[in-house]
C-alpha cells in the first residue's frame with residue numbers, strides 16, 4: 001500500500017515534532033497536522049521563534065518542510081477525507097470525574113477522534129494510536145469506528161511514542177526502537193508494513209519491533225513506569241543518605257557502574273515532573289485494580305507516592321532552614337519547566353515547591369528561559385488556586401536569569417547548565433536537580 005497523505009490529529013508536543021520529522025524524511029508524503037485549538041494552529045503557522053512547542057532543532061525542520069509537505073490546519077474533516085493513514089496524538093490526561101477519577105486515563109479526546117474519523121471517512125483507513133493508552137483501547141476504538149461507519153475498513157495499529165521532551169528531535173532521529181502493534185490478519189500485516197516502510201526511511205529495520213496490539217499498548221505504560229520507578233528508587237535512597245551521611249551521587253555512580261543496572265535515570269532530584277509519568281503510572285495502577293491485581297497496583301502506586309514525598313521533603317527542607325517562617329525572605333526560583341530545553345511545565349515540581357515557599361511567606365522571583373510569563377501565571381492561578389491579584393505583591397517573573405540581585409536562597413528546579421555557574425554563596429543554594437558536579441548543596445544538605 002502506498003501512503004500519499006497522512007493526517008495527524010493533535011498538534012501538541014508529540015504530534016508537532018513527530019510529524020515534522022516524518023515530513024522531513026518522507027518528502028513525497030503530504031502530512032496534514034490538525035487540531036481543534038485555533039490559537040495553536042495559528043502559532044504553528046506563525047513565526048518560527050514562537051511555535052507552540054519549543055524543542056531544540058524543531059524550528060529548523062519546520063522551516064524546511066512547512067508549506068512543502070507539512071501543513072497545519074483546523075480542517076479536521078478534509079484532512080481525514082484525504083488521508084490513507086491517520087495518527088491520533090491527542091492528550092490522554094488523568095480523569096477528573098466519573099469512574100476511575102484521579103487514576104484512569106480520560107479517553108474522551110481519543111473517542112472524539114474516533115467519532116470524527118468514522119464520520120468523515122469515505123475510504124479504507126489505517127488508524128494509528130500514537131497517544132499513550134490503556135491496554136485494550138484499540139478494541140474500544142474499533143468498536144466506535146465499525147459501529148458508526150460500516151462502509152469502510154479501519155485497521156488499527158498501536159505505535160506509541162517514546163520521545164522525551166527537550167530531546168524530542170534527537171530521539172525521533174535516533175529512536176532506540178519503534179514499536180508497532182497490529183493484528184496478525186492479512187489486513188493487519190499490510191498496515192504494519194505500510195507504517196514500517198515510513199520509519200525505515202531513517203530507522204534501521206532491526207530497531208522496528210512488531211508485536212500484537214495489546215503488547216504494544218502495555219509496553220508504553222510499562223516503559224514509563226520502569227523509568228519513573230528508577231527515579232523514585234534513587235530518590236527514596238536520598239532520604240536515607242541524609243540520615244546516614246552517605247552521598248546519593250556516590251551511590252548513583254556505584255550502582256550505575258554495574259552494567260546490569262546501567263547509569264541512566266539514577267539522578268536524585270526534587271521529583272520527576274512532566275505530563276506523562278504520573279498519569280501513566282496512575283493509569284497502570286487503575287488497570288491492575290480493575291483486573292483485581294491489588295498487590296501489583298500497590299507496588300506501582302508507591303512510585304508516585306515516593307515522588308510526592310520527595311517534592312514535599314524538598315520544600316520542607318527549605319522552609320525548615322528558615323525556621324518555618326519565610327516572611328521577609330527573598331527567594332529566587334530557577335526553572336519552572338519540568339526539565340531543561342522545553343517550554344512545558346505540566347506537573348513540574350517547581351509549581352508545587354514554589355507554592356509551599358510562597359505559603360510560608362516568602363517574596364519570590366521566578367526565572368525560566370523557555371516558559372512564557374503568561375504560562376507561569378496561568379499555572380499559579382490554576383494549580384495554586386490564587387488569583388493573580390492575590391499573588392502579585394510577592395511573586396515576580398524575571399526576564400533574565402541571574403542579575404546582581406541578592407537573595408536569601410536560590411532554588412534550582414530545572415536542570416539548566418547555566419544555573420550551575422551561579423556565583424552566589426553556596427550555603428544559599430538548594431539544588432533540586434542534583435546533576436551539577438560543583439553543587440555543594442544538593443537536596444537536604446544545605447544546613
Ligand code: NAD
Nearest residue numbers: 010011012013014035036037090091092109112131132161
Ligand atoms: P498535548 O496536550 O501537547 O497535545 C494534544 C493536542 O490534541 C492538543 O493540541 C489538543 O488541542 C488536541 N486535541 C485534543 N482533542 C482533539 C480533538 N478531538 N480533535 C483535534 N485535536 C484535539 O499532548 P502531548 O504531550 O502531545 O501528548 C499526546 C499523547 O502522547 C498523550 O497520550 C501522551 O501521554 C503521549 N506522549 C507524550 C509525550 C510527551 O513528551 N509529551 C511523549 C510520549 C507520549
Ligand code: UGA
Nearest residue numbers: 161162163164165265266267269271272273274276338339
Ligand atoms: C518521559 C520518557 O523519558 C519518554 O520516553 C516518554 O516518551 C515520555 O516520558 C512520555 O511518555 O511522555 P519526559 O517526561 O519528556 O519523557 O522526560 P524525562 O527525561 O523522562 O524526564 C522526566 C522527569 O524525570 C523530569 O522531571 C526529569 O528531571 C526527571 N528525572 C529524569 C530525574 O529526576 N532523574 C533522572 O535521573 C532522570
